[in-house]
Amino acid sequence: MAIAVLINVASEPSGAMTTFCSHPTRERVLARATIDFPEISPRKLERSFDAIAKRIGMSPWGSGLLDSHGKTLRQTVAMQSPKVSVSAEARWEVGQLRVPLVIRRTCINDVLEPWHGYWSNLIREIRKSGDRVTMDELQPAAASR
Numbered sequence: 001m002a003i004a005v006l007i008n009v010a011s012e013p014s015g016a017m018t019t020f021c022s023h024p025t026r027e028r029v030l031a032r033a034t035i036d037f038p039e040i041s042p043r044k045l046e047r048s049f050d051a052i053a054k055r056i057g058m059s060p061w062g063s064g065l066l067d068s069h070g071k072t073l074r075q076t077v078a079m080q081s082p083k084v085s086v087s088a089e090a091r092w093e094v095g096q097l098r099v100p101l102v103i104r105r106t107c108i109n110d111v112l113e114p115w116h117g118y119w120s121n122l123i124r125e126i127r128k129s130g131d132r133v134t135m136d137e138l139q140p141a142a143a144s145r
Contacts, residue, residue: 027107030115032136035090035099035126042072045092045099048129053079056121058088079122084108086115088122101133 037045046062053060058079065074078089088103103119105112126133 024107026105026112029102029104031103031119033101033123034134034136035101036132036134037097037099038131040092040097040099042075042092045075045090046077048126049077049079049090052122052125052129055125056118057082058086058118080106081113081115081118083111083113085111085113086118088118 042064049062050060056079058081060077060079062075062077064072064076067073072094074091074093076089076091078087080087085106085108086103087106088101090099090101092099101122103115103122105115123133123135
């Protein structure tokens with residue numbers, strides 16, 4: 001029998017931080033893309049996102065689901081803007097070579113940072129690393145925000 005274990009790779013100790021949503025209706029996906037990897041491992045994805053986040057001025061974070069043998073079944077790698085009003089996330093599952101990527105407006109901070117620069121820098125850095133990115137359409141409400 002396989003037992004799944006959820007881990008959070010953020011460095012905050014349990015209970016050290018409480019998050020309050022200042023404006024719940026503001027949270028939404030702004031744009032979507034798909035990253036095509038020729039080959040992928042959870043560790044490669046995590047290292048790649050950590051490095052990119054630092055280069056584009058964001059902070060990396062992530063979480064994952066492990067089986068009882070420590071094998072990664074699912075992983076979310078992400079990054080957030082300095083004021084935490086913008087977040088980019090990629091979610092990977094075992095066997096996937098196409099990983100969905102989203103950038104979203106969070107509801108955590110009332111200081112709304114511009115998101116277009118983070119998105120274009122993220123896409124550019126992923127492409128520079130040799131992986132292919134397919135852009136989806138901007139979300140209807142996002143084009144001007």
